[in-house]
Amino acid sequence: MGRYVIRRLLQMIPVFFGTTLLIFLMVNVMGDPIAGLCGDRQCDPATAAQLRTEFGLDKPVWQQYLTYMGNIFTGDFGTAFNGQKVTELMATAFPITIRLTVVAIVFEIVIGISLGVVTGLRRGRPVDTVVLILTLVVIAVPTFVTGLLLQLLLGVEWGIIKPSVSSEAPVDELIVPGLVLASVSLAYVTRLTRTSIAENARADYVRTAVAKGLPRRRVVVRHLLRNSLIPVVTFIGTDVGALMGGAIVTERIFNIHGVGYQLYQGILRQNSQTVVGFVTVLVLVFLAANLIVDLLYAVLDPRIRYA
Amino acid sequence: MRGATQARWAACAVAVALTATGCGGGDSGGGGAGGIVSSSWGDPQNPLEPANTNEVQGGKVLDMVFRGLVRYDPKTGEAQNEIAEKIDSKDSQNFTVTIKDNWTFSNGEKITSKSFVDAWNYGAALKNNQKNAYFFQYIDGYDAVHPESGSATADTLSGLKVVNDTTFTVKLSQKFSLWPDTLGYAAFVPLPKVFYTDHDAWLSKPIGNGPYTIDQYAKGSSMNLRKWDGYPGADKAQNGGIDLKVYTDNNTAYTDLTAGNLDLVDDVPASQLKNVKADLGDRYINTPAGIIQTLAFPFYEKAWDTPGAVKVRQGLSMAINREQITNQIFQKTRTPASDWTSPVLGAEGGFKKGLCGSACEYDKAEAKKLIQEGGGIPGGQLKISYNADTGSHKEWVDAVCNSINNVMGNNKACVGGPVGTFADFRSQVSTQKLTGAWRAGWQMDYPLIQNFLQPLYYTNAPSNDGKWSDTKFDDLVDKANAESDKATAVSTFQDAEKVLVEQMPVIPLWYQNGSAGYSDRVENVSLNPFSVPVYDQIKVK
Numbered sequence: 001m002g003r004y005v006i007r008r009l010l011q012m013i014p015v016f017f018g019t020t021l022l023i024f025l026m027v028n029v030m031g032d033p034i035a036g037l038c039g040d041r042q043c044d045p046a047t048a049a050q051l052r053t054e055f056g057l058d059k060p061v062w063q064q065y066l067t068y069m070g071n072i073f074t075g076d077f078g079t080a081f082n083g084q085k086v087t088e089l090m091a092t093a094f095p096i097t098i099r100l101t102v103v104a105i106v107f108e109i110v111i112g113i114s115l116g117v118v119t120g121l122r123r124g125r126p127v128d129t130v131v132l133i134l135t136l137v138v139i140a141v142p143t144f145v146t147g148l149l150l151q152l153l154l155g156v157e158w159g160i161i162k163p164s165v166s167s168e169a170p171v172d173e174l175i176v177p178g179l180v181l182a183s184v185s186l187a188y189v190t191r192l193t194r195t196s197i198a199e200n201a202r203a204d205y206v207r208t209a210v211a212k213g214l215p216r217r218r219v220v221v222r223h224l225l226r227n228s229l230i231p232v233v234t235f236i237g238t239d240v241g242a243l244m245g246g247a248i249v250t251e252r253i254f255n256i257h258g259v260g261y262q263l264y265q266g267i268l269r270q271n272s273q274t275v276v277g278f279v280t281v282l283v284l285v286f287l288a289a290n291l292i293v294d295l296l297y298a299v300l301d302p303r304i305r306y307a
Numbered sequence: 308m309r310g311a312t313q314a315r316w317a318a319c320a321v322a323v324a325l326t327a328t329g330c331g332g333g334d335s336g337g338g339g340a341g342g343i344v345s346s347s348w349g350d351p352q353n354p355l356e357p358a359n360t361n362e363v364q365g366g367k368v369l370d371m372v373f374r375g376l377v378r379y380d381p382k383t384g385e386a387q388n389e390i391a392e393k394i395d396s397k398d399s400q401n402f403t404v405t406i407k408d409n410w411t412f413s414n415g416e417k418i419t420s421k422s423f424v425d426a427w428n429y430g431a432a433l434k435n436n437q438k439n440a441y442f443f444q445y446i447d448g449y450d451a452v453h454p455e456s457g458s459a460t461a462d463t464l465s466g467l468k469v470v471n472d473t474t475f476t477v478k479l480s481q482k483f484s485l486w487p488d489t490l491g492y493a494a495f496v497p498l499p500k501v502f503y504t505d506h507d508a509w510l511s512k513p514i515g516n517g518p519y520t521i522d523q524y525a526k527g528s529s530m531n532l533r534k535w536d537g538y539p540g541a542d543k544a545q546n547g548g549i550d551l552k553v554y555t556d557n558n559t560a561y562t563d564l565t566a567g568n569l570d571l572v573d574d575v576p577a578s579q580l581k582n583v584k585a586d587l588g589d590r591y592i593n594t595p596a597g598i599i600q601t602l603a604f605p606f607y608e609k610a611w612d613t614p615g616a617v618k619v620r621q622g623l624s625m626a627i628n629r630e631q632i633t634n635q636i637f638q639k640t641r642t643p644a645s646d647w648t649s650p651v652l653g654a655e656g657g658f659k660k661g662l663c664g665s666a667c668e669y670d671k672a673e674a675k676k677l678i679q680e681g682g683g684i685p686g687g688q689l690k691i692s693y694n695a696d697t698g699s700h701k702e703w704v705d706a707v708c709n710s711i712n713n714v715m716g717n718n719k720a721c722v723g724g725p726v727g728t729f730a731d732f733r734s735q736v737s738t739q740k741l742t743g744a745w746r747a748g749w750q751m752d753y754p755l756i757q758n759f760l761q762p763l764y765y766t767n768a769p770s771n772d773g774k775w776s777d778t779k780f781d782d783l784v785d786k787a788n789a790e791s792d793k794a795t796a797v798s799t800f801q802d803a804e805k806v807l808v809e810q811m812p813v814i815p816l817w818y819q820n821g822s823a824g825y826s827d828r829v830e831n832v833s834l835n836p837f838s839v840p841v842y843d844q845i846k847v848k
Contacts, residue, residue: 035737036730037352037438039361040748041762041770042737044441046433046455054436083354083510084526092527151559156566163562167528167552255559257528264555265350268696270730 001298008294012287016280017069023279024065024272033057033270037081055079055273072280078273080266086277089262094281096169097258100250101243103171103178104185108236112186116193116232117225123198131194135187147180147253164255177254181247185239192235196228203227229300237293241286245279342547342847344829346571346840347560350527350553355513358430358437358494363750366493367839371532371549372515373496374540376404376423377487381844384597384651384754384836386488389540390418390497390516392473399484399791402477403470410539412499413520420475422497428452428463429503430494439494441769442752445486447478482789484796489753518544518843528553544843545831561824570829573840575822577699580638587824593640595650596838597751598819599759600641602691602707602744603736604812606775610685618681620811621666623689625674626714629667632706633817636699640822643667644815647807648759649751651836657756657797663808667815674714688719690743694732695725700746707816736772747772747813754836756800760784764812775812 034048034057043051052058055078056067071078077086119128138146154176155163165173200206201224209219248260259278266274297304351365357373360366376391388394392405410418429435431443433453440453447466452459466478479486489495497516502509512521518540519532533548552569554560557576563569565586575583575591583591604620606612629643642650646662665673678684691708693700701723708721715721724743726732735741749770751758761784762768766776780803787799807813821838831846 030728031731032734032738033730035734036728036732038733040733040750041361042733042772043438044453044455044769046453047436047438047440049456050433050436082350082352082526089527092525151562156562159566162568163566164554164559164568167525252556253559255555255563257553257555261555262527268728269352270728 005291005295008291012291015287016283019283020069020276020280021065023276024068025061027267027270027272027275028061028064030270033081033272036270068276072277077277077280080274081269081271086273089274090277090281093257093259093262093278096256097244097247097251097260099169099171100174100178100181100247100256100258101240103174104182104243105236105240107179107182108186108189108239112189113193113225113229113232115190117197117220119190120194120197120228121201121220123194128194131190135190138183138187143180143184144249144253146183147177147250150176150180151253167257169256169258174256177250177256180253181243181250185235185243188235189232192232193228196231197224200224200228226300230297233296233300234293237289237296238286240289241282244285245282343550344546344548344570344842344845344847345550345552346842347557347563347569347573348530348551348553353438354510356437356510357426357496357498358435358439358442360493361438363837363839366837367842368513368521368530368532368551369493369496369515370517370839371519371842372513372517372521373493374410374515374517375490375493375496376406377491377495378542379491379754379836381833381835381841383653384656386491386754389491391487391490394487394490396484396487399482399486399789400479402479402487403474404477405474408473410516411537412497412514412516413535413537414499414501414514416499416501418497418516419472420469421472422499423495424467424469424475425503426496426498427467429498431464432462433459437494439492442489442492442494445479445481445483447480449480484788484791485755485757485793488755489758492753518542519549522548542843545846546829546843547847549842549845564824564826567826570826571823571832571840571845572825573821573823573834573838575824577637577702580640580822583822583824590825590827590832592823592825592832592834593820594834594838595642595836596819596821596834597649597651597754597836598748598838599644599647599649600746600748600816600819601644601647602814602816603747603773604744604775605739605741606773606812607739608685608742613682615681616685617810618677619684620681620814622674622677622679622681623684623711624663624666624811624814625668625670625677626711627707627814627816628669628710629817630669632703632710636702636706637817640820641817642820644817647804647813647815648756649818651751652754652756652759655794655797656754657759657800659801659804662801662804663815666808666811669710671714675716678715684720686743688743689721690724691721692724692726692732692735692741692743692745694727694729696728701725704746739772739774748819751837756797756804757784757788760800760803761788764807773812775810777806777810777812780806780810 034051056064080086080089115131119131122128151163154160161176206224209223244259248264251258251260262274263278349364352362353359353365355365355368357369360369374389377386378389379386390406390410392407394402394404396402406420427443430437431440431449431452443449446464448464451461452464468476470476499514512524518535518538520535522533523531530551534544557574560572561576561579564572604611633641633643645667646659648658650658652658691704693704695701704723708723711721712718736745749763762770764771764775764780765784766781783799783803787796790796790799821834823834823840825832829845829847831844833841835841
């Protein structure tokens with residue numbers, strides 16, 4: 001187990017450098033960021049040159065990358081164009097997005113898995129069909145439609161929620177955005193759980209458990225569900241990273257100043273410091289989530305061993 | 308059984324938490340108590356230093372927190388003395404500024420002539436990286452503190468001299484009779500000592516001398532401004548304060564306004580223009596702003612710099628159905644342009660409706676004739692570049708092309724050329740990479756006809772991106788700047804503008820309006836000529 005973890009950690013190093021380099025190159029090919037700083041007029045050449053030096057943009061790209069990576073290991077993520085430290089931006093953006101992600105994941109786990117278990121155990125019955133159709137609808141409708149619709153109905157028409165989230169973004173304001181963000185994944189979790197449960201329901205160990213006379217609840221939760229969760233856990237694990245980075249649409253609709261918003265701003269303003277910094281952290285989150293998922297397999301199914 | 312019970316407990320706890328706290332917060336309070344107005348805001352792109360802020364969002368704040376020598380009347384745009392007692396000159400080149408002596412900063416520091424001179428020296432100095440440094444270019448000695456290349460040879464502008472606490476003199480490097488009228492721009496405001504001594508602290512909470520002080524500033528998300536009771540000016544705030552809230556999307560801000568969550572939106576999204584009358588009624592404002600949109604051409608490309616190409620450009624201008632596009636795409640939030648300035652200048656300030664004449668009027672037959680006489684569109688196809696990331700540029704560029712294609716009877720005569728980001732678009736424009744036309748726009752810095760002409764069309768001027776050059780135009784601009792009589796100066800500038808009719812270096816498209824909407828909690832809302840709300844005049848019911 002220990003050796004497995006170490007090997008996985010070592011594997012992360014090239015992935016980490018590769019992805020950050022790619023992002024760095026992508027932001028750089030987009031052109032000269034300084035040109036956009038002066039609006040619809042040209043920056044005067046002397047100031048532009050000075051700014052380029054300040055942001056290190058006058059050096060070749062490989063040198064910029066090396067300096068950048070060097071700085072990162074000392075915790076210096078550079079400065080955004082508005083004069084704020086990128087670490088400062090992260091300190092405000094990440095807690096909000098993590099809160100939003102947690103809300104979304106809780107929805108996925110609670111609603112998604114429960115619906116999956118219910119439908120999996122009642123395969124072919126009306127409940128199953130209804131839920132299947134519902135998940136199909138949720139998957140088919142784009143997030144921004146669901147988001148804008150809920151915002152209009154709950155926020156403007158019925159006045160149940162505020163249409164926009166305040167800058168502190170407390171959990172209660174994040175419930176609806178979290179549900180919107182979770183919606184598509186939630187549908188997938190339901191379907192994955194359902195299939196997995198339905199398949200395992202006929203497995204020998206379930207029949208044995210039933211034959212032993214165990215209470216139905218114990219059979220379902222301890223034996224059936226635990227073994228059926230492996231594909232679901234894999235999905236949810238990768239979804240953590242996807243939700244954090246992919247919340248741009250939801251964050252825009254509900255005015256949440258999280259990671260998605262900062263990334264969007266960074267890309268619009270071609271601020272490589274912001275974009276690369278945030279993506280670097282997201283890459284780390286992705287890698288960590290994947291590792292945890294892999295380790296969870298053994299907890300769920302003791303037959304899985306790591307070498 | 309134990310595990311199952313725990314799981315159920317967890318589920319219940321979550322469910323309880325969700326119903327207890329969730330979906331609550333339905334209180335329909337607007338901006339809060341005490342006469343506070345809440346308003347939408349965008350994240351300023353640059354640090355909030357007066358000489359470093361060149362976009363509307365940061366400018367908004369500076370307008371509330373600072374007052375300069377001169378202030379533009381929010382209704383007429385006319386320059387009026389604010390802190391200045393008088394600004395005198397005998398020769399349009401040497402100015403003596405006298406300031407009133409009852410002004411202080413909100414931290415109690417007295418405003419003296421040194422507060423101005425130091426601030427201007429700071430703004431002009433190359434080492435401070437101020438993006439508005441070029442505003443000081445007319446002051447003598449600018450070349451030494453801000454050379455075009457290499458390092459500065461002086462720290463301070465030689466044209467600025469402090470005489471005493473209430474007087475200072477300014478020597479310009481050329482005659483410029485309208486120069487005092489430029490001083491209302493934010494770059495010219497005075498700065499307190501703490502700006503230099505504790506710069507970081509100042510940036511996190513700027514201190515100024517305007518009707519409002521900054522109470523709280525959470526970068527990137529909100530700013531709370533409160534009325535400053537000790538404000539010495541005449542235009543005291545009529546409300547308790549302004550809460551600015553950053554919105555990721557102006558659609559969300561508009562939704563918040565309609566839900567009664569926000570008092571003021573100063574940028575109604577294009578997609579909502581159809582509903583705005585029904586949603587807000589007469590709480591929707593649509594007034595002219597000092598912004599003009601144009602089509603620019605590359606004169607560094609030989610094909611566009613020929614006598615024939617003049618006719619092509621005039622023909623293209625006549626091929627654009629401005630009336631139809633402004634009505635259908637912009638829902639009348641823009642007005643077809645018939646000169647190169649803006650209606651906010653007023654007739655006295657140099658705006659002249661119809662100065663462009665028939666060259667800016669839609670005429671299918673004449674347009675086609677002119678383009679063909681001029682040898683057709685260079686390269687056979689006109690490509691109009693624009694940035695696709697913000698604004699609704701794609702829609703109108705496509706419409707302009709449609710109009711041209713209709714006239715030419717060829718649906719390949721004009722195409723749009725989208726560029727991914729604004730920064731990339733600007734870098735292609737400013738490094739002369741574009742070979743076709745591109746969308747250009749100009750938002751005035753100060754309400755002067757000079758500002759609509761000189762920075763854009765004078766030979767090698769900073770925003771003359773197409774590198775157009777015409778001696779007749781340059782001479783007239785020089786002559787106009789040297790006139791000491793304002794009316795003569797304005798009419799000479801209009802003579803220069805007539806050169807633009809003959810040469811059509813850029814095609815004027817339309818004047819942009821400012822649009823805003825407000826809740827029924829507030830009244831007396833208006834936009835100034837810069838399309839920024841006049842915050843200090845808003846009253847809470």
